[in-house]
Amino acid sequence: MKLKKLEYDDIKNVVDFIKSNPQKLSLYNPATISLWNGCIYDVYFTIEDNILIIAEVEIENSNNKRLMLPVGKKIAPEKLKDIMNLLGYKYVYYVSEEYINENRNELEQIFAISRQEEYDDYVYLTSELSELKGSKYSPKRNLINQFLKNYSDLFEIKPLAVENIDDVIELTNNVYKQISTEKAFNILACEKKAIENIKKLWGLLEFKGVCIYINKQLKSFAIGSRLNPETYTLNFEKADKNIKGLYQFVDREFAKLVRNDCLYINKESDLGKELLKKAKESYHPVFRLNSYILELK
Structure with missing residues (x-):
């Protein structure tokens, strides 16, 4: 398994895959992934075995990197750990609360779980x-x-x-x-x-x-x-x-x-900025989508 840097010719494949496996958190929006690629982070990806794996690698410091939660068929925490070890990643960002609740017991054996409030939608x-x-x-x-x-x-x-x-x-x-x-x-x-x-x-x-x-x-x-x-x-x-x-x-x-x-x-999200938080709350959200980080123990 090897990640490839996301280029223009790859975008349609990523868009089509996510359309077939729709997500709720905004950072999985194909437009967000594609538009912000090359801004602070470069995006890398692979599609294998009906799973889309996306990584963000900081442009100025390639050691600062993380995976996003794989998109596609449901992935068990043990399998996620194997993928991270194979690719050399310690963190998974933008993990949905749904995934945490469905797998909490197993996740807690493998990962440290933390909230990521600045990326709540x-x-x-x-x-x-x-x-x-x-x-x-x-x-x-x-x-x-x-x-x-x-x-x-x-x-x-x-x-x-x-x-x-x-x-x-x-x-x-x-x-x-x-x-x-x-x-x-x-x-x-x-x-x-x-x-x-x-x-x-x-x-x-x-x-x-x-x-x-x-x-x-x-x-x-x-x-x-x-x-x-x-x-x-x-x-x-x-x-x-x-x-x-x-x-x-x-x-x-x-x-x-x-x-x-x-x-x-x-x-x-409000990116942890108080003024953005107040502006977004002033429109009375019907709900918020919580985001989490998984860190390999």
Whole structure:
């Protein structure tokens, strides 16, 4: 068994395999895996015996590496240990709570199990995000109303298309220039690269999105992709921070766009950032998907 670096020509095989074996955690979304490849981590993979094995290897320090939980047929903890030893990996990241609960007794004999809260996913009902009904969403509706009051004759909503990806990249660059801290700068540089990859991978991956133009200039966008038959992931969302209510407006418009295609919207994790946590909680997730780490004893 040998892992291969994920290249453009491999993506369709990975996409098709995951589509046939749909996952719930957003980091198993084929779009997420493909778009962020080469950003901080390089992705390696193999498909053998009806199992997809994916690894992330840090670009600047190849000793910092981990497997993701294999996708495909159910894999026993003992078999997982054998794969890790064969490939030379000590950690498995992004392990679902379902797998932990189904195999806890055996897992505890082989692995140290730890929570990975910064990678817990926030999941919402698409119907709630598209309608924002009830008192709990009153602050969001108020902000949207302020946006509509100030810009009702000035904005235009366009669906995401390959023709406006360049506008999306330009807006991302403008946000990128406003970042002052080095850490945030590096993260956004990586996100910028991932967004640029949308254009390269258009046609291989299933994207949907909305773009909000004001005075014919792109000021906000939301881009998502199919995670599983009942869920879309909201991969990227940006808005001009100087336009009040624009974030809330584009978020609702994205939910409207996909409401006939999915029951849930997965807004990914908060990465352990308090501001992201507050923003995601303010939309009242219907549940969270917990993530775990397995470390070989």
